Amino acid sequence: MTSLKNVQSKSSKSCYVIFCCCTFIFAPLLIGSIIYQSSGIKIPTILSSINATFSVENLIDSPTKIIATIPHIPLESFICDKINISRFPVSSTTQTNDSFDVYRKNVLEKYCDIVPVPRYNWSSPKSYTENDIAFVIFTAAAFFHTRTTAARDTWVSRITNYYFLSATPYPYLPITVVPGAGEDKLSNMKKLFYGLQIIYKQQMNLSPDKQQKWFYIAGCDTFILPHHLLKRLHGLDYRQPIRVGGHWGQHDCPGPNGTKFQAEFPSGGAGFFFSMKLLEILQPHLTNYVENVWPRNSEISDVALSCLSHQLGVPLTKQVGFWAHPPAFTLGENGRDKFHKEPEPNDFHYIKPDEMHALDEFYIYQHMDRLINDRNWSEFTQFMRRFVASHYELLRKKRRECTLPTIEAEVKLSNK
Incomplete structure (x- = not known):
């Protein structure tokens, strides 16, 4: 014992x-x-x-x-935490209001009280990569130098495959020209329906491994977060006819013999996906629909495409995180609980060029924060290399397209 x-x-x-x-x-x-x-x-x-x-x-x-x-000790947000200190040394020789810390205080900090600010627990999209998506972006000649360039210089700069649809050539973006579409508000119908035919033909000229699997429709004043957006496609098969969106509503559609029916449509402002298979089965119907079925005085192309898809038996797959207005408006309209329920927004609509730049900078830092706080060095390295490469690619474009301001006259000593 x-x-x-x-x-x-x-x-x-x-x-x-x-x-x-x-x-x-x-x-x-x-x-x-x-x-x-x-x-x-x-x-x-x-x-x-x-x-x-x-x-x-x-x-x-x-x-x-x-x-x-x-x-855990609290994890840091580079913009939203330590707001009373300067992140970088303050120049004592060349003062500028464009420095990060001045811009942070004047512009970026407000988003800390508006949008969700996750600091860690980043998970990558599982089903598709950014290269699997082609972004199809409406624009017009009147916006080339403003919101379209702002989109190109921010989130689009890190996108592999995209189409800017317009009736006017402009090589600096560049534009996929839709001949005869026009440039007024009614042109959206032709830009989308004829543009999808141009895109499909271009895709069919690629080898299967180069073709995109999904297509995302949005306007040039939509700010998009692709690394969030890709998660909405998880588990979906691009070989099936599928359309995905949010911020949806219902609208009357023209039916046969003067009848009408209702269909659900995702907000075109917030953007929506459709699969390669849906793009394929739409092809025989696009020209007839825009020329003979849809009212010629209606510019709501997002509803028109939804009506046609509904007739072809393709319902709307609803997902979260699609927002049809800027962040401040979205918070006011929906309340904090509803807005922050999904911490990873896909996009915001009606974004002016200055806010396009601000949101891009804010969310770049937020994504870096999460990767750093997770100690996800592999993905952090990949992200930063892509960011740096796109930065210098953009600088090369800027050198070709920009005219610098006139140099002022030399300052000489005055004769006393």
Whole structure:
């Protein structure tokens, strides 16, 4: 039989091991927390923890398990946290209002109180990559130098496959020309229905491995977050006729013999997907629909394409995160709970050029924050290399298209 003295000895050893384990876990956290808080930095609390399990065996008759919950120190947002410090040195020789810290204070910080700000737990899209998508973007000659260039210089600069649809050539974007479409508001119908035929022919001239699997329709004043958007296609088969969107409504559609029927449509402002298979089965119907079926005085091309798709038996697959207005309006219209329920928005519509640049910068930093806080160095490296490559590609375009301001006259000494 085991003596009482041996049991007490084993028990003492067990307690000693448990004490050492707990000290190993919590002492660094306590010291780190004291140092972190002593800096006087106020950062929103992030509720997150790790469960650590240790087993102590062979010291007493049954093993002892220690389960410790270790709270994380709050994870940082480069824009939304430490707002009272400068992130970069302030120039003492060349003052500028375009510096990051000035722009951050004047423009970027407001989004911290408007949009969701996830700091960690990034997960990559599982079913498709950015190269699987072709972005089809409506524009017009009147917008080439404003919102279309703003889109090209921001989120589009990191896109592999895209089409800017217009009736007017402009090589700097470049434009996929839709002859005879016009450039007024009514031109959207022809740009979309004729443009989809041009795109399909171009796709069929590619080898199958170069063809895109999905097509995303949006306007040139839509700011898009492709790395969020791709997640809405998870589990969907591009070889089936599918259309995907959000911010949906219902609208009357022209039926046979003067009849009408209702169909669900996704907001064209927020954008919507359709699969390669749907693009294929639309082809025989596009010209007739725009010329003979749809009212000639109606420019709502998103509804028209939805009506045609409905007639072909393709319902709308609804997804979250599609927003048809700017962030501030979206928050006011929907409330914080509804707006923030999905922390990864796909897009915002009615975005002016200045806000297009601001949102792009804000969300670039947010994505970097999440990868850094997750210590996801592989994806962080891939993202940064793509960002740097697109930056210099854009600079090369800018050098070809920009006319610099006139140089002023030399300043000479005045004669006294």
